[in-house]
Amino acid sequence: MKNIDLARELKQRFRKQSQISSKEVTEVLHSLLPDLSVNTIAWRLNQLKKDKLLYQIGRGLYTFDYKPEFSPELSLKSKRLYNRVKALYTGEIVMWDTLLLNEIAGGDISKYWVFLALNKDELDALFGEMLSFSKKVYLQPDKETTARYLIPQDEAIILTALISETPTERSGDYLSPSIEGILVNAWFEHEQYLQPIGLDIHKLYAQAFAKYNVNKSKLLRYAARRDKRKEINELLKTIE
Structure with a gap:
């Protein structure tokens, strides 16, 4: 046959x-x-x-339904920032930004925020080096700092600790989370950072699975690594 x-x-x-x-x-x-x-x-x-x-x-x-792979292509603005940071820090940096979220979900976020994830032991040193940047830089801000100082910023840089086993994709010199990594990160950062600036997490997931080939197993493995497998799996059930 x-x-x-x-x-x-x-x-x-x-x-x-x-x-x-x-x-x-x-x-x-x-x-x-x-x-x-x-x-x-x-x-x-x-x-x-x-x-x-x-x-x-x-x-x-x-x-049976073909869906394209999502390629987390950073904008020229983010690439320039990445290159500037790499001149200060030679370790591994994983970058993602709100532009990637807009690309997936359809453009609900007006702010340009960049998330840089790196070795947690190097965060303080890099933060000190970046204080001279024109964009405001925040080091793992808590809820109060986010609400009072970060939310009003149209452009900002947020430094976070890199989670081991984060699924990533490399595009040239630039390393970003895969779509599975972006979705889990967005869920994790949703309440504090992203919901206040207009991200609908349900819409993000629904659009991601409707438009792209998302590896559900990889997503849930990373969700488990961040102790959120149960919660994210429940969200997936609402869009299947």
């Missing part, structure tokens, strides 16, 4: 599901191709992915 015919049969079997598990796929393939070995069935599954008849969206999760 040709791959396109296998895909057509799978779509028919799972027409009411937005995603299917590898177990479900292999069970159907085995029923359609009973003479094939387990290894050959796995090979046919890989061929369906290679031929873009089936798309993997997580560990053991698939869909």
